[in-house]
Amino acid sequence: MVLGIVFLLGMTLGGDPAPPTVLPAARPIYPPHLPVFDVRARIDPGKRLVEVSENIIWTHPGGPAVDRVIIQAHAAFVLPPSEEGGMAKTLEMLRLDPRDALGVKRPALEFQKVALVDGDQAVEQPARLGGPTGTDLEVSLPNPVGPGGKVTIRLVFQVRLDEKQGRWGLWNGVVNLMQWLPIPAFYGAETGWQPSPFLPWHQPFLNEAGHYRAAIEIPDGWELASSGAKVAEVPAGPGWREISLEAWGVRDFSLAASSKYIVATTKAPVAGRDPVVVRVLALEHHKQHAEKIAALAADAITTYSSWMGAYPWPELTIAETYFGWNGNEGGSIIMIDERVFTLPALADGFIEYLIIHETCHQWWYNAVGTDGYREPFMDEGLATALSHRLLDKRRGRNHAMLNFPTGLGWLPNIPRDSYRNRGWSGLAHAGFDSPVQRGMQEHGNLALLFGTAYDKSSKVFDILAERMGEAAFLEFLRSVQRDYRYRILRAADFERELAKFTGQDWTGFFDRWWRGPGQCDWALDRVETIDGKGPRSLAWSRRRQEQTRIRVVISRTGPTDEATSLGIRLPGQMGYPIRIPVATGLEWHGDNPPAEVTPLPDGKVQVMVTLPVEPESVMVDPDMVLPDPRLHNNHTDVAPNFRPTFLYTTADENDLTTANDRWNVIVGPWLYGATYSNPWYTRTTMLGARAGAYRSQEFQGGIYGAYRTDYRDVVIGVDGTFEHWPDSAWQTGFNAEQRVYEFEAGQSSPVRATLFTRNITFANTSIYQLPFDFTELYTTYSGNFLPYSSQLPQGAVRYSNTTTAGWHIRRNRQTPYWDPSMGWQFDAVMEGGGADLDVYSGMFRTWAQGVLVKHLPDVSEILPEGRVREAVRPFALALAETKLAMRAYGGTALPGRGAFFPLGGGESFRGFDLAQRQGSTVWVGSVEWRIPLVRHLETDFFDHIAGLRTIQMALFYDVGDALAAGHSAGPVAHALGAGVRFDAVLLSFVERATFRFDFAQTLGQETGPQFWFGINQPF
């Protein structure tokens, strides 16, 4: 309904004339109501301030008269403290330290004057910000203004450039100003004013296109990146210059500036118009990337122009900024995060995808506007679908996105299909799949938005393209670009235009795929060769060089029924060139090759086809167009993706680096980082060899032999985890291990075996961490792997084995996971069973641990303003950069004589090893002061594959004791220690971890110092 209006407006207000039959004309055809802006700004990096005066001419587009104008001032947003935790989690997902983006307490944008201009008169208005996020500036009008009427508003304001990463700020010498300028909210005849609340975790923008004329003052030596194009440059007083810019019909007016920018320029040829100038402004040491990126964007502009209509502006600017996000589209400008520029050359495939995705937004967001707040799937789905389509053509389907140098090809790669499917497939299996047509508030977080509004939505556009044929689909997009340029396209418009274009009603289709659950799992039930001896399974039969008749039975599950096709590949062919239509209830006959499709009971479909030779492979939905959560049942290729490696780590066992349509088998030398400890099963850092099997969202497991650093022994073992079993939010697994060699005195050849099931309530985005929140049940048999204790309390008895069943709960509110700067974590365990002590007896064991991490407060704030406060402030601020981490741990067990708990260990009392005190009751308290020595390092290794970002020192104090049979093992033990912590990144922003080296000395005991190595903070 809302969209009907926009359409009507186009007609009544004399929008586009009769549609051209070929590409839209390069000549812009603007709707008459677009707002006109006149901006004067001085960007003063020295003062960290932008001083702005902005004149806005707003034209009533039609509909009821208005008595107020709503201006969206998103830069006036301040994150409420209650939302900091959620936002920190979003930043964690982007692998950004929340400290680098959060913590601003007052709005960056402050209005000094809001006035209504009438001729020469400017009448000042009260500047009141309201709306759900405090970003709507309401300007009352003295007289109502009706259709075609104009209002001129003058805003004088300042934008403070905080030292923060994000949409607006100044970080490391780069000014970033995106969606920073106040603009009128969208006004529709039926909706009235429709301002977009500001949600910082995506692009909640619904902007009318606008005409901007700007004069921007910057210091000499600074380079400016902007929407539009430069028209003049003049000196503006000593040390300053003024750059005049014009941007016609763009969605927003964004800027970036730095004195460290170099400029790479190229031109994109576009049929029917002058070449488009592509300018990339990058930090000087990223020149190579800048040239590469310019070429990628230019190439994308040429192709998209031929697909969807000519790029309408003279220039496209791409600026490197410290944005936190990978990339973000603007009005004829794209901001790319500095971390993309520091990706190694081997990740060029990812950069290529990102640049062509962001460039595509110039068609969907900038030229044709969408409602990023209420319908984020429109522009994101189209940009994702079309950028993958472009890559399909350029690189072939499913190309490997990482390009390793010779000799490193064994490292885990990223198949593009896995990159594209992973987000949605993860949601679908975890039970979070949802309709595509939703607003940002309904999605609620970035993981759901990415999986649904990007990945799944893009697939729906692909289904459309498949149904229509590529040529017709692109012609349709051209017609939408022609009719909706400089306007706003809503989902309802898209549906209506499609019906008009095709002469066919698509309501059912969009009910299924946009508004409905939209999930469809086609599977091959049987594929058999039929000859004189009867049917034989295809996969196991010998290839025959004679005519063959095959029978395929296909079934479909999932809430959505959608037609697809069956693809067949004969020996020597590529892909699946033979196609046969398949749909529930379909009856179909074909001649080339001879084929019959017949419906079977239960909605299954049978395909009989006669082929010249036995096929090599058969696949249902061979282009993987449908959102199908189980791709491995679509084809007959049973051979797994086999990958030997020289270093097997968790990076080899995840959805991103494995084929997601089949089993993956990985074999090689193995490094296992004990990044967490389970209550029932501590797995320490292990070095050895492993053979593993992985199937996306279903199973991971393997067999291994390895040396364990904590226990100083060698074990052989087997492990396995079934994902989403018995239900979507569950994980069920097993593990068994036997010691085969020990370097310390202990029980010989102990065995342990465990079975667990875990209910996950808050998943982790990291590829190597446990979920944040879960509850689990487990049963375990364990021999005693602990070394013989040197300080066993009087009366304590060493157990030889335990058999228990238990319960464990974890709630983890620490962020970010690689080095928490805030939050808490709580673990509790209870278990019961039997233990073999001197006699076999029942046993009960419980333990709990609480951890709290906090930055120290800025103590200068308690001092009154004045000289003392100013003098103290630098020290107070340095102190506020340090963190205090506290841990309280306690465990107790029955019978009281059983030495069930070790006191020492790298994640426990660090002054002892496992062999020192053991007891039935153990407690440990720890206080750790984490002091950053160097922050924001840009040190990278191996061509940026890995990098070091922060070096911290930790000073700690551990206190604890072990008791058994009512006796303490000794006096309460105190240990002091120090450590270094290296915060490292993998592939710039793909993964982060902290490596720690700790040293601790127990006081007053005759034990030597202990050295520990671990991954991430010890608690």
Ligand SMILES: [Zn+2]
């Ligand atoms: Zn996008």
